Amino acid sequence: MWDLEESDLPAALSLSYYFLSTQLKQCFAYCSVFPKDHKFKKQRLIQLWIAEGFIRRNTTRMKEKAGDQYFDDLLHRSFFQHYYGSKYTFVMHDLVHDLAQAVSGELYGRFECGMKSSCNFKETRYSSMNCVNSINRDKNHDQKRLSTLINLGGYFMSHRNCLIDSFGRLRYLRVLDLYKSNIKMLPDDIGDFKCLHYINLSFARDIERLPVLLCDLFNLQSLILRYSGIHELPRGMKYLRNLQHLDVYGCIYLLSMPQGIGRLSNLKTLSEFTVSKEDDGRGIRELKELRQLEGALSICSLQNVIHPLDAREADLMSNPKVDGLTVRWDYSISGNKEVEVLESLQPHTDQLRSLRIFEYSGLTFPRWLMIDLPSYNKLVSLTLFNCCECQVLTPIGKLPQLESLRLVNMMK
Structure with missing residues (x-):
């Protein structure tokens, strides 16, 4: 003062x-x-x-x-x-x-390319940067006590391929935020950083896979991969028992969830769940174990559901804190199967505020969207996209709080 x-x-x-x-x-x-x-x-x-x-x-x-x-x-x-x-x-x-x-002192600092840092490396615990050189710029500097490393939102410009060999000196790192970086791969020694609680690789378009040893991070709570280039998640993800936030929204190359994802019983955020064709621990039944989910949930590739009873086992009614639900088929399949699947995916009525249905080809909507729809009295947004076979519209007039309604390609 x-x-x-x-x-x-x-x-x-x-x-x-x-x-x-x-x-x-x-x-x-x-x-x-x-x-x-x-x-x-x-x-x-x-x-x-x-x-x-x-x-x-x-x-x-x-x-x-x-x-x-x-x-x-x-x-x-x-x-x-x-x-x-x-x-x-x-x-x-x-x-x-x-x-x-003025009040942060030497505990906080920023490292910027082309600029001399005024930070005391021995004292700094929380740091942001705007280039990869900030990690490996001077081997003589003592950065081993660094707790936080945050990319400032600009792309790493130091190396064309942006490969980081090691975070070896940063043993006490708790937060690794590489938002909007062009990093291609995390170093293999990432599994040695047992203090890591938070990893953010959102908008990192060039990264396709994560090291297998990442699954050794038993303290990891948040893995944010939003709009990244990730193609697949490590098989050992099921061992991250303390993981609470897994954000894979917008990961268009990610075609399935890791095997045994239902064992992540502490998950609260799961932005997208892509249903696998194989019934090997990546199917829709895995959702039945995720009882802590809240916020928005998107269930994609529903054409891969083997049997409608599998969708019933997902038991979305047991997730009262899910306030936004998106269900999506990648393509339409005529028949009663889709009606039964959508019937089985009935969400809880307490908090649902947004509902979106894509590529549904049933001739009619299930009971909970027809008879029971007025019980969803907090619903403010409804989207029906390319439900082109439906002949009867849901009773929208019975939704007292509805503010946004989108009907796209409702051809019949």
């Missing part, structure tokens, strides 16, 4: 920081690893706070609830602000960012 008094920062801003709780001060100072004008999402920042151990609660649910409260408190105090009115994107004002840098 003495340093703040001697700075050029407005006194009112310094006082606002002074009256924050210890937990909020820590979460706020952490934001200094991002550069000015950096745009961030609420949920991603909360996941980072949890992975760093800043939020101490008995359960993951309690941690996320506390993190949500921390974020809202900082937002209401104007430490964060909406980015040009966006509901889900946030930024920090330049003066607030200066304050975060």
Whole structure:
């Protein structure tokens, strides 16, 4: 606080920081690893706070609830602000960012290509970077205590193939965030980093596979692969018993889930589940073990369901926290099988706010979309896409909260 008094920062801003709780001060100072004008999402920042151990609660649910409260408190105090009115994107004002840098000390730092860093490598625990050289730039620097390594959102430009040989000096790494990097492969020694809680490879278009040894990371809680180039997931994924968030949304080359995914009983986020043709632990029945799922769930390649009873075993009614459901056939197959499959995938009524159905070719919709539809009284968005064989529309007028309705290629 003495340093703040001697700075050029407005006194009112310094006082606002002074009256924050210890937990909020820590979460706020952490934001200094991002550069000015950096745009961030609420949920991603909360996941980072949890992975760093800043939020101490008995359960993951309690941690996320506390993190949500921390974020809202900082937002209401104007430490964060909406980015040009966006509901889900946030930024920090330049003066607030200066304050975060002033209070963060040597624990936080940023490494940028072509610029001399003012950071003390021996003291820095939380770091962001904008090129791969930041990892391997100087073997003499002591970076072994580094806890966080975050890509700033620009592509690694140092190596054409962007191959990182090793993270060998970073034994205490808890957060590895390579968002929008052009990395092609994680190093084979990734399995040695037992402290890793969070890996983000979203929008890493060039990476196709993950090392098998990644499945040795028994503390891993979040694996974010959103819109990456991943073609397949390691077979040993079922051993990541503490994994809570597996985000594979937009991974268009990923054709099946890892074998035995149902054993990941702590999963809360599973953005997409692609049904396999083989009944070898990758079929739709694996969903019956995932009782902690919440948020949005997309079930794809439903034409691969062998028998409608398999879909019934998925038992989506036992997932009351799923608030968005997408069901998708890759192509239409005429017959009663699709009607039975969709009937078996009835979601819970409590929280469902969004429902999307793609490439469904049944002549009519199942009972829960006809007779029972009024019980989904929180539904605000409904999409029926290319359900071209349906002859009777669901009773949409009985949805009192409906705000968005999309009917595409309803030809009959």
